[in-house]
Amino acid sequence: MSTDTLPVADTRQVVRAAGRLIAADKGAVAVTVLLNVLAAAAALGAPYLLGRIIDAVTGPRVAGAPIDALAAAVLLCALAHMMLARWALLLGYRFGERTAARIRTGFLSRAMNLPASTVERVRPGDLAARGTTDVDAVAGTLRDVLPGVFVAGTQVLFLVGAVLVLDPLLGVAGLLGLSGIVLVGRWYLRRARSAYLEEGAANSDLAEELAATTAGARTIEAFRLYRSRLTVGRAAIARTKRSRLATLRLRSVYFPVAEGSYNIPVVLVLLIGGLLYLDGRITLGTVVAAILYLRQLIGPMDTILIWLEQLQSSSASFARVEGLAAVPPAPATAAAAPASDRIEVTGVRYAYPGGPDVLHDVHLTVQPGERLAIVGLSGAGKSTLGRLLAGVHRPHTGTVTVGGVAVADLPPDLLRRQVVLVTQEHHVFRETLRDNLMVAAPDDRMREALRTVGADWASDLDTDLGEHPPTGAQAQQLALARVLLADPHTVILDEATALLDPRAARAAERALAAVLHNRTVIAIAHRLQTAHDADRIAVMDAGRIIELGTHDDLITRHGPYAALWRQWHG
Known part of the structure; x- marks a missing residue:
């Protein structure tokens, strides 16, 4: 709390x-x-x-x-x-x-x-x-x-x-x-x-x-x-x-x-x-x-x-x-825009106010256009790392940079053109579907974004979502459509498809992967099928990255990820 x-x-x-x-x-x-x-x-x-x-x-x-x-x-x-x-x-x-x-x-x-x-x-x-x-x-x-x-x-x-x-x-x-x-x-x-x-x-x-x-x-x-x-x-x-x-x-x-x-x-x-x-x-x-x-x-x-x-x-x-x-504003001291889309996490430690460290000496490099999955048991520090990557939190020690610039130092308008964090918690305003997409875009582009995330229910942009509130799964689809319209170079999905059924989640993730081609996707997932499709997988435990590699590579190591994969498949 x-x-x-x-x-x-x-x-x-x-x-x-x-x-x-x-x-x-x-x-x-x-x-x-x-x-x-x-x-x-x-x-x-x-x-x-x-x-x-x-x-x-x-x-x-x-x-x-x-x-x-x-x-x-x-x-x-x-x-x-x-x-x-x-x-x-x-x-x-x-x-x-x-x-x-x-x-x-x-x-x-x-x-x-x-x-x-x-x-x-x-x-x-x-x-x-x-x-x-x-x-x-x-x-x-x-x-x-x-x-x-x-x-x-x-x-x-x-x-x-x-x-x-x-x-x-x-x-x-x-x-x-x-x-x-x-x-x-x-x-x-x-x-x-x-x-x-x-x-x-x-x-x-x-x-x-x-x-x-x-x-x-x-x-x-x-x-x-x-x-x-x-x-x-x-x-x-x-x-x-x-x-x-x-x-x-x-x-x-x-x-x-x-x-x-x-x-x-x-x-x-x-x-x-x-x-x-x-x-x-x-x-x-x-x-x-x-x-x-x-x-x-x-x-x-x-x-x-x-x-x-x-x-x-x-x-x-x-x-x-x-x-x-x-309330002091978020410090934005970056004098210039990032030189590239490369994300670097170096020697990061972080603790919530009044608590012990939840991240310990984390090192990670995410290349532009890479699809990275972060997996681990509950409490491993996955969501905390995602918030540091999105600039929501600032590390106590170490750095989190994009293109050589500290992510937390970027002004909000520039930061959200670089990185967007999508979590399980999505807000739906008591407005029309068009107003809820929150982006000034042509209707055709809005409909295309909704089709891409599998929102077949969203055929009428003038539907009042206050009178017809969407389900949890539909709210997540709406949030994913917002991401497509915002068009950032890096998207962090913190179990963003958790409320979708497996088939819908799979379809939405594949659609996102196709639309976000040549863009960076960092997926914090509890479904290991999401990790299977990633370019690399980072396995976290007790605030540390304990394994890093491709799905096939980690399976052959017979380490923690391989054990998780066997449990996932029963």
Whole structure:
């Protein structure tokens, strides 16, 4: 099982990534900010005007007091605030959708550019959770949360500023009353990031275990592994439950304390404002306006507090999404293309992370156009050597070169024109057969490639393979057709025909041999009939090549290959 985990971006990297997203649409951001400022300013008019109306009613009667005009102005301020806020939200949502599309596109691009060795080592559930749950969380935040939070934040600043302008003493009292929200917010923020990162990791672990159990359902049934898989699944569920309860405990403290703090500034302003009014230092309208401003804080503060929790959750998701940027790209240091198609393996040793060497001092030369078969018992190191030849892994010591250039140093686009690895695991996309071939080629050439590998079932290139999924054997034929269309000079078949029945496998291998004439074919095979047709055979055992020669030569030696051949024929 894979043990490596993908990195998680730190706070500075997340902030820089957010800055790049904002800069990519800075015109829309600037207009949104301006509209929010204007909407917040319009919202300030109503409480101030209501205060003036109260002063006009409670003060000395003055002929022609403009109460009606003040009331009309209150209505105009409310309408202006509503229209400006609606326009700002509309632009904010559009910005969020465009930015969400950029995040999804960037994640897909980074995932597709991950080194093959990295993809093989990491837990597939982790990558799947980041590309689905985490990306959706970030996209939802950008679409729904950020516009609302920005509007609410602007309103809070303007409302607090308005109270300070009305009367500095009342403004200070209101700010002191809000200190409880600030304190509980700091307490929450110090703990929320790590808690939500743990929740994300637990979700990835659960997705991994569910995917592994589902994919291995037949194996579980055949070997009666129900109890062990239930134990593993329950442990993953328990971890997910613990992580979610931990974030729930944070919210159960954060929200009640914050909600209770709303009334403190209003009470302080009532007490201090009442004393100042009785002392004749301020008017009743000023006290009422200040209280109305503070009561107006409840709406935007509620918005901020509610969405702050989701912001913490989505920022943790954003850190996991941006973590892909921290994966070092595959080193590609080759300055020139290979001078020939000759493959050289010299003194190679290799070990998987945290394990012992699985290849020991391997030497091998593969001439251009040669058909080489690599055989041996399970665990002999055949597939590992195939991945080194394909540039998926880099040897710890020794070299693997093509035309004098290290295979692992070739850029991906050049590498796949040189060497293509075909394994037993083939992916079929929920697209048409034509789209699944993955190569821009004329229809006639696609049909010829399908006929060559014996895919008689693939007569209609417009067949939707999502609605009509192919069998395992048909998926392998599709993968072999992709190889023919890619047309590399070296093809490594890692038991690529294992799921075909013997007759179909034989026909496909013969067809490949005919089509790939003058090209190098390295077949890692468990069927010795494949080895029989090869130019040379390399026999591996315990990470070493212990025999090398033609079929007839190895049979006459009466060594390990001859023993395997006798066992194969019963």
